Amino acid sequence: MRTTWLLTALGASAFAVASPVNVERAVSDSPFSLYAYxxxxxxxxxxxxxxxTYVGNYELVGDDxxxxxxxxxxDDDTLTGSPDTSVTSTASWSNITFYVPSPSSSKHAVGFAKSVGDVPEIVTEFIFYGAWIATIDTTGTLQTLWYVTPTETDGIYSLKWNATGDSTEGKITIALRTTAPAS
Structure with a gap:
């Protein structure tokens, strides 16, 4: 098992790790979902x-x-996404790449792209520390800059990255994890 030295609390928006970065791989090769807390x-x-990208009940948006x-x-630490066919069969997208805006971007929206070459200023490599998903910056610091903003639909939130410069009211800092809520 690889060891990581955590220098700050796991709940912080960014935390440092010893260099070189060795982070436990908690996510197996099995498909998984992500949940906002x-x-x-x-x-x-x-x-x-x-x-x-959103969090909440997808059925409320009225989009097939x-x-x-x-x-x-x-293997290159990117994440590809496909629709959960156990709950819906109408979505036609698949194998799209998950991304967050790069530190040089003024954008905040997290998204998916069919071809990441078509989307400038993005980060597509992710690392896991336990069930938490993060990126690693050039200094070796894990970044967990996730937050959500409310949409016009109650209970649906837009997933964002790096709240700096976002003046949207009602934004909520979150942890994005592979752990489903307890039933």
Missing amino acids: GTGLSGLRLFTSGNA QAAPVIFTKQ
Whole structure:
């Protein structure tokens, strides 16, 4: 088992690890889902219509392309997503790449792309520390800059990255995890 030295609390938005970065791989090669946890959010499942990313009940958006995402971790640490066909069969997107805006980007929206070469200023490599998903910056610091903002539909939130410069009211800092809420 590889060891990581954690220098700050796991719940912080960024935490440092010893270099070189050795992070336990908690996610197996099995497909998995991601869930948002934060103030007032108890494990809302991540979903998409093929581009923008949300958490909440996908059925509330009224889009036949909306579906919870089943992720597969690739050898290059990218995550590809496909619709969870156990709950919906209408979504036609599949094998799309999950991304967050890069540190140089002024954008905040987290998304999916069919071809990441078509999307400038993004990060597509993810690391896991236990059930938590993060990125690693150039200094070797794990970044967990996830947050959500409410949409016009109650109970549906847009998934965002790096709240700096986002003046949206009602934003909620979250942890994005592979752990489903307790039933």
